[in-house]
Amino acid sequence: MNVLSSEMGDSLCSVVKFRPLDFLFIVLTIFAVGLCCYNLFRSQNGNPVLSVQSGKEKWIYPLNENREFSVKGILGETKVVIENGAAFFAASPCENKTCLAGGKIATHGMWIACLPNGVFAMVEGSEDSSQVDALSF
Numbered sequence: 001m002n003v004l005s006s007e008m009g010d011s012l013c014s015v016v017k018f019r020p021l022d023f024l025f026i027v028l029t030i031f032a033v034g035l036c037c038y039n040l041f042r043s044q045n046g047n048p049v050l051s052v053q054s055g056k057e058k059w060i061y062p063l064n065e066n067r068e069f070s071v072k073g074i075l076g077e078t079k080v081v082i083e084n085g086a087a088f089f090a091a092s093p094c095e096n097k098t099c100l101a102g103g104k105i106a107t108h109g110m111w112i113a114c115l116p117n118g119v120f121a122m123v124e125g126s127e128d129s130s131q132v133d134a135l136s137f
Helices: 002-008 020-041 098-102
Strands: 049-054 057-062 067-072 077-083 086-091 111-114 119-124
Touching (some): 049 067, 049 077, 057 067, 086 098
Antiparallel strands (some): 049 057, 049 119, 067 077, 077 086
16 A cells, blocks of 8 residues: 555646646636636626516516506416515416415515416526525525
8 A cells, every 4th residue: 555655656636747738727717717716606786576487478566656557477366466566476376376475575586486377487586695595594
């Protein structure tokens, strides 16, 4: 066993020979990972908006304006209500009505969906960093 270590040299660095492109690859990899982390964890700017999607269509509504509207889905129309800075599904043609029990969404990243009808709604925009969430623990 000592013969093997003496052939390899005293340190691992003498065994691994780095070429100039190896250093470039390492630097570019670190830069790419850093850029991905920055984009993932950066705060969102602007006022919060509700992004509603059904099939290939997408609508964006400000959360600071009260309104009611319907979104046509696979089974029929889902009624969406924006009220006092929060959004929720008020009616949907699906059988089990689980989407109606989804409650109100008001902060960045929260979402509700009516899967049978193919309607998805998500809050995008400003992120309130003063709130505690599951990632804080």
